[in-house]
Amino acid sequence: MSRSPYIYSRLIAIIIAAVAMITTVAHADSPPTPPQLLDASPPSKNILSLPDGSLEILYLQRGKQCVSIRSTDGGKTWSQPHAEFPFTKSGAGIPVTLVDRDGELHAILTVRRGDGRKPTVDYFIDIWHCRTSKKRTEWSEPQRIFAGYVGSLNGITQLPSGRIVLPHQYWVPGRKSTPPTGSHIVTTTYTDDGGKTWTQSPAELTAPCEANYIGSNYGACEPCMLPLKDGRAWMLMRSQTGYMYQSFSPDGADWTPAVASPFIASNSPASLLRLTDGRIVVFWNNCENPSRVDGAPIYTSRDALHVAISEDEGQTWQGFREVVRDPLRNESPPKQGDRGTAYPYSAETPEGDIILATGQGGGRISLMRIDPDWITATTAADDFSDGLEGWCTFKPFGPAARYWRDRTTGPVLIEHPSQSGKQVLHVRRPDEKPADEAVWNFPAGRTGRLTLRLKQQPGFQGGRIVLADRFIPPGDPVTDKLAAFVMPLSTEGDIADHDWHTMELSWNLDQHVCRVKIDGTSTTELPLVNPQSGAVSYLCLASTADELDEAGFLVESVRADVTAP
Template sequence: MAGALTLEDIYAPVKVGTPPDNSFNGLVQLPDGELRHYGFEGRQDKPSTYFYIFSRNNGLTWQKHEPQLSDEASADENMPPGCRSPYSGDFIRLVAGREGTFVLRSKEGIDGHYTREKISAVHVGMLRQPMFLKTRQRILVTGGESLKQGADEIMQACVFYSDDDGYNWQMARVPVGPRHESVWPHQKTRWQNYAIEPTIAELAGGCLWMLLRTSMDNLYESFSEDGGATWSAPSPSRFYSTLTMPTFFRMNDNRLLLFWCNTTPLPELDRSRDTTIRAEQKNGLWEDVFTNRDAIHAAISEDDGKSWTGFRELYLDPLRNEKDFATRGGTAVSLDRSVHQSQAVELPGGKLLVALGQHPLVRALVIFDPAWLYETERADSFAGGLKDWSTFKYVEGIRGHCAYNRDPGPPLEDHPDLPGRKALHIRHLIDSALVGDRDGAVWNFPAGIKGTYTARIKLEPGGRGGRICLIDRWFNPTDTLARRYAMYSLTFEGEGQIGGEPALQPGKWQELSFRWEDSRSTACRLYIDGQPFSRPLELARPSENGICYVHFQSTAEEEDRAGFLIEAVRAQISH
């Protein structure tokens, strides 16, 4: 199918290939338009030699380069490809090895001979491709350095910078970020990431804006007013994300994009007695299980990051509902089955190619038109099944690498009243084998400070109630705490009462519309079959990003096989 496409055909995200490596530093665009993504094959502990896939038709189709490159004895993710310097035309890359960090330079093109010079005795991991500043002639390369902080070994974000086209380098360290504390609702600390995996945007006037992965609920931000030589102490940004990598991308027309996982994991569980995991997974020195890497998002700004549009799911993990999620595909190349990590290039006509994800069964090369981020409406009636929904549950017991196996969650059933249609059945089937057994369903739409969200549902007679939350980030379908972070939430009893007041009628399809004027400051009006409910839904948490998710969930404490049905959903927003 991808081979029949033209670039002009693509609007919403389309998968066109699979990167050969974790997707944060291997994608490169050559001056003649050829696209390459470098990487390696084999097992994580026994990788192949370095090679690449390439495309000469704007990413629509890809081929593997044969034979494999022979100038590297082995390959790993600390070896990004050479990038062409706009200052000299040379191809420059930084790589890390056991002896330290090195700069490689070719004056003969990307495939030419590279000289190699050591620039630091420090091994700097997670190196990204060079960033060439526009407000001054300086090259930046970000990465992370391992260091001791008390008894802990942590990663500290750092930036190499060069003012002579990469011949000489200095290294700046970003102040260490916060430590995650074990406070309610957590029973232990998260994996301690002290502000790492930085991405940088150069703003008008030369200020540099850095976003960093942390263990907290937000990406943290740091700023530099001297071209990257010094950085401010990291502080919370407006973007939600936990233990996942952000990526800035500047388009040729100066619009700024952010790719990141706008997601929040389940609260941490006390696994001190779990004999199946290592000691460092129990005390926060390593992750025990990831529960927020199933969706990656995109947003766009036309004013240098002051305001943002979109907050849309660019890609959902295709394995997210699989029963053998934790072990499928083995340990080929990457252990994490996630869609976090990303990199982008701009194609002719302003389309964007994004490399994203980690494990070979999950990662993807995706093309989309940034105009898609400006849409103001989205609707779904399950004609495409659950491809745009998150509904899964976790099976207790960590398997494989930091993962639970999955249960698909609530079923799509034949619509009881409309032949050929489907409806999603939300229930509570008690199952002690699951981490959380209440049914839930999560759906994304374009973010709106102002908007209307509509759902057509039916309470089944004998059901025990449910909840609808409007929120500004992805939460797990089974997360019963999502309501505490929602802007607006509506809880209904099994017999249809809302706040003790009769409102819904079991056995009848009804349309619920939520209308909010400002997610930063105002209440939300609820309409049932076009009639206003007696009182508004109060704003529980302001959101400057706007609402972009609905989170359905059963509220039944006991087993509820009746539950409620969802027929269709629709959102209309204003930027």
């Protein structure tokens, strides 16, 4: 009898463990939650995860002070502003924040100086720092830690040694934004005494520039960094090369020469996040820059922001998924100012989800909640029951001037010809503007299968199905060159009978082939178009009609299954 309490307690423990196991298995079997929009207009984008599990955003009330808002429910609701420290300097940027290993908060701000227009001559953007002490009960007096001209700051990091490192760029006085390496240099400024004194690294990291680029040749700029488990620090930086550039450091001060990373990218910065389970998450714009139009350049492609995740310290990556699409992507853009989905900032919730704030321009800044398991999913499908939210269907048209070009809606949803209450995608060329094109993202894979249900309408004048490894703006002529595989849709052949057909495209990048089946029967093999293609993550459906084509083709559903990420 004396052992009965022990037996009962063991029984209870076993029951609890069994319930937990059932719950875990049920959760594992349930599909991951797609990214959720929490707020379309947060007051600032730099989100901080605090030791108590709450989230915090610091922002400036212009000409007055820095304030904070806090969330204890994973970003769903936020507190009223709380005064942090006075900051009356005009021209200050978004605070970049860090909680150090002692629990104290550091705030880094950029401040404009001078009233001219020549960077580092009569116009400067300096870096300022202040920090808390005594368990966040007091703030230090803000001090300038770098004088010069810097761009946007994308994070500050504390290394295992205790050193706090701020990666940033600066404009070299008198240097023009031209080849060979542009006007900017990337370096770090660091402190070993908790922010009392700061030292600039001797590193001068650059990236190559090419003539005739569509924008300004700044060179390497707007870096972010992350400590790796092997003791090194890893830096990613924006460039105009079509790739993120990267560098490594043993201490945050000395850095290897910058080289191209595996990440295709438009001229936009990245963000790095270490999850508590050890995985690394990167946010960036996996986008191809738009081609010139009659010699005129177009604003860089920031229509979609992407996310990937690594379980092996960045050696391999999964995902390459669109996590945010420009909510105004189908409209003509504003003629001035930055726009799109770029400049991501992220943090982790106590539940293991990711909170992301990103975007530029009016109506384009979003606060999102992301399930990491959604990033590593190997299947995606769409039957248009939720409309075209998951697609980019804009159509650029007309002349280009000052990096601007008109846009209008391209492919649209229409009622299914034989199923009441269901919609299908209609791809055609309804007017004198360029032909329709629709772009859809799915989990990246070196091998996989894409399945479509489609129908060519009577009068159809041609189309194509394209698989690619990056977002290519709809209507861009570079698609055929950069695509992994291209499947022409002709007015004759296996699906020209105006009936519904199931088409399967099974690709294998290592074998340089994509095998096509129609209604279960093998028909053809597509060769690899771009030998440099990475894991396939994009579908493009396009009309290729040279003249008006009201008929076009219909798409009932799409599904992608990745077998080897």
